[in-house]
Amino acid sequence: MAKIVVDVMLKPEILDPQGSAVSAALPRLGFTFAKSVRQGKRFEIEIEGEPTAAQLAEVEVAAEKLLANPVIETFVVRVEK
Amino acid sequence: MAKIVVDVMLKPEILDPQGSAVSAALPRLGFTFAKSVRQGKRFEIEIEGEPTAAQLAEVEVAAEKLLANPVIETFVVRVEK
Amino acid sequence: MKVGVVTFPGTLDDRDAARAVTTGGATAISLWHKDADLKGVDAVILPGGFSYGDYLRCGAISRFAPVMEKIIDAAKGGMPLLGICNGFQVLCETHLLPGALTRNSELHFLCTDQKISIENTTTAWTSSFTQGQEIVIPLKNGEGAFMCDDETLAVLEGEGRIVARYVGENPNGSRNLIAGITNERGNIVGLMPHPEHAINTLTGPTADGLGFFTSVLNAMVK
Amino acid sequence: MTLDTVTVAQSSPDQSQPFAELGLKPDEYARIKEILGRRPTSSELAMYSVMWSEHCSYKSSKVHLKQFGDKAVKTDALLVGIGENAGVVDVGQGYAVTFKIESHNHPSFIEPYQGAATGVGGIVRDILTMGARPIAVMDPLRFGPADAPDTRRVLPGIVAGVGGYGNCLGLANIGGEVVFDETYIGNPLVNALCVGVMKHSDIKLAKAAGAGNLVVLYGAKTGGDGIGGVSVLASETFDTTGSAKRPAVQVGDPFVEKVLIECSLEIFAEDLVIGIQDLGGAGLSCATSELASGGSGGMKVELDRVPLRDASLSPEEILMSESQERMCAIVEPSKIKRFLEICDKWDVTVTVIGEVTDGDRLEITWHGDLIVDVPPRTVAHDGPVYNRPLAKPEYVDRVNAEVINVPRPTTSDEIKATVLKLAAAPNLADKSWVTSQYDRYVQGNTIQSQPDDSGMVRIDEKTHLGVAIATDANANWSYLNPYEGAKLALAEAARNIATAGAKPLAVTNCLNFGSPEDPGVMWQFAESVRGLADGCLEMGLPVTGGNVSFYNQTGSVAILPTPVIGVLGVIDDVRTRTPMSFEEAGLDLYLLGETADDLAGSEWAYLHGQRGGQSPIADLQREMRLIDLLVAGRVNKVFTAAHDLSQGGLSASLTEMVLRHNVGADVTVENIGTALMSETPGRVIVAIDPSQTKTLGDLATKHQIVLTKLGTTGGDSLVINGANIPLTELRTAWTETFPKLFG
């Protein structure tokens, strides 16, 4: 059984109020490490057996069609151990 | 400039309504690869320069305190190239 | 005239939309998300609510409902189509309208009596209003901030496709105070606030919303 | 691990069992053995432990709650009384209304968002279970001090949870309360009320009758949610440092619940169920034992058929799981096909898990092995009953003897400062930071919601029949005098209904208290119940149901006694309601009722750190005359507006009235140092057109209510005894408190 991960983030030019809220909250709690924070989504997809190239291609299609909205978001598909 | 990523997922025993909804929608669109889907959050934190061990430790603390809700969520901190 | 009102699982304001249609003088026909035909309706409303719980993204799952295929075809052929709130989100997900609706800038659900100005009275749903008319109708959503790239925004502004704008303080971070937009042809309108909850002063803040439902009576399928 | 079957239990009578960890006392465990004639199996032990917990069995409160039955008023309006999932009241025109409040206090402290969300989800299923369409919710909330850091964690989460769940269900939020006090700091109160409407013929009950009928589980799959939550959280003093028990956090899925509601209503409409029960606290243990004891026979359940979200769950855990959004129905075999079709239409998971038998046992098997064999009544209804010791706490006489010593405004500057200070007090300030996160419009029948005295919904679009609901508690008065405090809360809720012109009809309640093992707390509880029962009897209002929440304390400090009382009223034509405020100048303002020096337990005293003195004594006869006057005045169109006086007294009520439509008022009162802030109960401000002066006077005389002219409406200031408070300044004070505190 393997895990395919799809990371979905808002495009850089799209306003991210959630990320901004985190950015603003961190220094209030005394954390000063962050220059900026963006918040996105992470999908963990469990599949049966090892992922094939065809399967990964299918996940790409599903990500494009359903998991991400290409108007405002970008995504990355990868296999995680 | 480097990027620290914090992945936050619901604990496995906690119900994930969003993941279930995606799981249910995929086969309706003809995608049959997924045994199960869980949906979480991904934070991309930009920092100045290369991350130090101390900085990563601080991010861990911030994740525990702010980015994740330890009652129902787990998180992983990592550096991404 | 028959106006279809679609119910997806999790739709909430369908009865209200049907009531507004009736009050406006048309006949409301209920359409189920699994329906394969449009029951001969002359126009369609995608009402508000939390279809599929708003999970993933608002409207992202509903857009694939069987009934949507027919609606998309009919709307491309000129049938008047109004998406209110969640319906607007569905229209953006189907790409019948450009842009997307994202999280309110304050990050919580906001229910308020909102003043908007009607900026385009040539659409199928706004002909009963006068240009620049200011009305007050409820706004209630968690993800109502209209976002698009600069190019799209320029096109929308340039072609007068902003149907309604918020008046006063920006309630949710929408670009250019956009509360509603239309397609090039003017038959498809997406609107974030809820005119169906402002059809009388007994149950709504005003009766200002009725104009959307009377407008469509004048719009014939071309 | 081997399965602990009935056979195994019989052959290993001396095996030790973790009854104490499950919250059972040694005598309770002995009683279970006595009932069964053997030791319980681990599954049986699980069932008894959750069902005999305080939360499910009401073991400490039962002896007191009996009064609601014993002292009950005879009324034909009550179609279903206490005991079912919720009471049902006849509101005329063939309509029945069901309403109930429940608490979700402890889970909301641990995980504010999910705790509050699942609290709403649970009460909504109770209402649905009666056969009604849920139409509106309310949320009486209590928090620690507004500026306490933990309040900043808890309040936004709870509000978001109430909204997140309720909004997604399409239920209008028509009111609630937000109250701050130190005693709630480690123990916020999240009470949730739901109201539903149906036709008389649609009423459903929790009973499993007719051998051969099927037991059907539908809705969400069962997971490990909140296992042990019921018994652990409700039976033992809440202690965050306690042993590592199963996480008691349940996560709600409002979308699944919304679909479950629509699916159930369609099933009800086709009359496909004999009995029905929602799965709340104690999950399947509760649903199966209650359904079986509600019927005439027994029940057989194959537990391995239950659809699981987590395949590793043991049978004990499945029985105890509190996974949300599940229902259990009893269905005749001839109707099951249609039942399954409707579930399929809504994509709802549905499974036949057993059948009704003509025996008298509840038998549960796991892959064919018998793991539970009990008389269902012993689980559901024959739990232990405690007559716990009670004693009037030492503090009562001491604080009652204290003399209130607070500033009393006399000059214009002092009057203005007092009004502004009260307006900005967190307990009295504008709550729209909270309420704007709730959908008040959905379903299109909301006539009144915040900031009105009561919530009001239309239930028939043609006849305009409607119902109004208000919830109230005055914990400060209950602390000083729990007997009077409960009566006063009842009176206040009834008055809040009547200001709109609705007629009070029935009562629900949520009794939030500290540990019942503390005799002082038990005394507060007993006095509150006695007060509420006496009050309801005197006012002719039946108690239709409610909820008790004990163990609300932080360490050894109990919360203030907080009996939240909900009153439901009916109004024959919502179009004729009396609004809470005026939109025009030139109206006359009058005060109905007399003002005494009632600063004990008042907001003004609280703001000055004083909690002593004597609470007012409820005069329910006068309250009833006032209610009659308000209803008659509405029917005869005497009032332009009416607004009740409560926390913050005249100052707070005038503030709310003038800010509602931004129309000022000029009033003059005698004895301003008392009159401005006193909270004497039984008072209402009314606005009338001057042409109604004589009618109002006649009404007051007829109902023997003291009438005092206050002044007139108009202008852009609130002027009190010459002190000029511009509305802009007043509005700033009133509205900025919450955004400043919570962002």
Ligand SMILES: Nc1ncnc2c1ncn2[C@@H]1O[C@H](COP(=O)(O)OP(=O)(O)O)[C@@H](O)[C@H]1O
């Ligand atoms: N948590 C809440 N949810 C919804 N409405 C609320 C809540 N808290 C307060 N409200 C509403 O705000 C208004 C003012 O509250 P409050 O001062 O407690 O009223 P009252 O004094 O009449 O009991 C009322 O309409 C009440 O229903």
Ligand SMILES: [Mg+2]
């Ligand atoms: Mg009131």
